[in-house]
Amino acid sequence: MISSNPFTPQSGWEPKIFGGRNPELEIFKSNLDDAANARPSHLVVLGEWGAGKTSLLKQFKRISQENAFPAAFCAISRFTEKNKALEAIHLIAEEMVLGFPKIDALQKGLLDLFAKRKSLSNAQVQFTKFLRELWKALDTKLAVVLLDDTQNLIEVSNTIDILRAVLSSDDIIKETRFLFILSSTPAGWAAFIDKHDPVGRFFRKRLNTENLKELEVMATIDMTLKGTGVVFDEMIRKNIFEYTGGHPYEVQLLASHLYDSQIEGNVKPQAWDSALNSTLKELGRDYFEYLLSKASDREKDLLKILAEEKKPVTIKDFTTMMIVGKRAKKFPIANIKNFLYRLEAKGLVKRSEGNGFYIPDPMFSEFIARFALE
Numbered sequence: 001m002i003s004s005n006p007f008t009p010q011s012g013w014e015p016k017i018f019g020g021r022n023p024e025l026e027i028f029k030s031n032l033d034d035a036a037n038a039r040p041s042h043l044v045v046l047g048e049w050g051a052g053k054t055s056l057l058k059q060f061k062r063i064s065q066e067n068a069f070p071a072a073f074c075a076i077s078r079f080t081e082k083n084k085a086l087e088a089i090h091l092i093a094e095e096m097v098l099g100f101p102k103i104d105a106l107q108k109g110l111l112d113l114f115a116k117r118k119s120l121s122n123a124q125v126q127f128t129k130f131l132r133e134l135w136k137a138l139d140t141k142l143a144v145v146l147l148d149d150t151q152n153l154i155e156v157s158n159t160i161d162i163l164r165a166v167l168s169s170d171d172i173i174k175e176t177r178f179l180f181i182l183s184s185t186p187a188g189w190a191a192f193i194d195k196h197d198p199v200g201r202f203f204r205k206r207l208n209t210e211n212l213k214e215l216e217v218m219a220t221i222d223m224t225l226k227g228t229g230v231v232f233d234e235m236i237r238k239n240i241f242e243y244t245g246g247h248p249y250e251v252q253l254l255a256s257h258l259y260d261s262q263i264e265g266n267v268k269p270q271a272w273d274s275a276l277n278s279t280l281k282e283l284g285r286d287y288f289e290y291l292l293s294k295a296s297d298r299e300k301d302l303l304k305i306l307a308e309e310k311k312p313v314t315i316k317d318f319t320t321m322m323i324v325g326k327r328a329k330k331f332p333i334a335n336i337k338n339f340l341y342r343l344e345a346k347g348l349v350k351r352s353e354g355n356g357f358y359i360p361d362p363m364f365s366e367f368i369a370r371f372a373l374e
Ligand SMILES: Nc1ncnc2c1ncn2[C@@H]1O[C@H](COP(=O)(O)OP(=O)(O)OP(=O)(O)O)[C@@H](O)[C@H]1O
Pocket: 008, 009, 010, 011, 012, 013, 014, 015, 016, 017, 018, 019, 020, 021, 047, 048, 049, 050, 051, 052, 053, 054, 055, 056, 220, 248, 249, 250, 252
C-alpha cells in the first residue's frame, strides 16, 4: 500500500521531517539557557517567502516546552494605516493569552487591562501592565513568546518600537522573564530599523532561514519517503536540489508533485517534466507572477535572456547579443545597465563580482524560460 502524500507544500504547515537548521536550533537552545539563567536577549528570524520562518518558530516553541518553559505562538495578521499601534499590541496580548497553557481562565481579567479607546502613548503603559500580570499568572522561570510575520505590522511600525520600549523598561526587566522571538521578511525588518533605529540595536541577534544544503535536502526527502512505499530515482533526487537550490517551500511542492506521479511506488526520470511543469504553474500563481509583474517589458527581455543562459551574463555580453546573433533585436542598448540595476534593486537579479548578472532562484529562472511571454 502506498501512503498518502507526506509532503507539506503549504505556507505554515510544519514539515513531516524538519531538515537542517542545526546551527539555528543550537543558537536558540543556548539563548534559552542564557535567558533562564541570566538575561533574555530577544531574537529576530529573517527569511524570504516560504523560507521556513514559521516552521523554525514552531520548533523553537517545542524546544521551549521540552525545557519546561511555556511558549506562546502568535501569528500576526496584516494591519493597515487605518489601524493604531494599540490595536496591534492588543492583538499580540490576545494571542499570548490564547497561546499560553493554563491562562484561559484568567483571560478576561488580563485583557481588561486594555482600554482600546485610550491614546497611543497608553499602549506602552497598558502592555507593561499586561506583561506584569501575565507573568504572575504564568508562574514559571521563563516564558517564550514567538511573534510570526511581524512585517505585517509595517503600517503600524511603532508597534515594534513600543515592544522594544516595554521590554527594556526597568519594571519588566526586574519583575518578569519573557524571551521574545520575532520573525519577519528582511525587507520588512529593514523598514522597521529605518524608521525606529533603536529597534535594530535592541533586537540585536538575528538568524536567517537560508536555503537548505544539498545533503540536508536529500536527507529530508529520504526520511519523508521512509515507510511510504514510494522511492524517488537517483536522478530525481539530484534534480530536486538542482532546481530548487534547497528552497524549503519549493522542495516540498516539487517533491509533492513527484510523489503523486509514482507508478507502482517508483518515481522515474520520465515523471520529471510533468511534475516540474505543475510545480512551476503553482509557484506562478503563488508568487512568481507577482514577482515578474515588477519588471517592465524591457526588463523582462533581459530576464528572459538570463533564464535561457542559466549563467551570469555581463553588460557587454548583453549588448553584443542585442546587436548580432539569434537574439538581435531593436533595443535601447545604452540603457541595458540601468535596466539591470533596476532589476537588481527589485530583487529579481543578483550581480556576481566580475561575472555579470544572474537570476538567484533557479526555479524562478525556469519559470521565466518556460512561461514568460515574448
Ligand atoms: N527545515 C525544513 N525542512 C523541511 N521542510 C521545511 C523546513 N522549513 C520549512 N519547510 C517547508 O517549507 C514550506 C514553507 O515553510 P514555512 O511556512 O515555515 O515558511 P515561511 O518562511 O514561514 O513562509 P511564509 O513566507 O509563507 O510565511 C512549508 O511547506 C514547510 O513544510
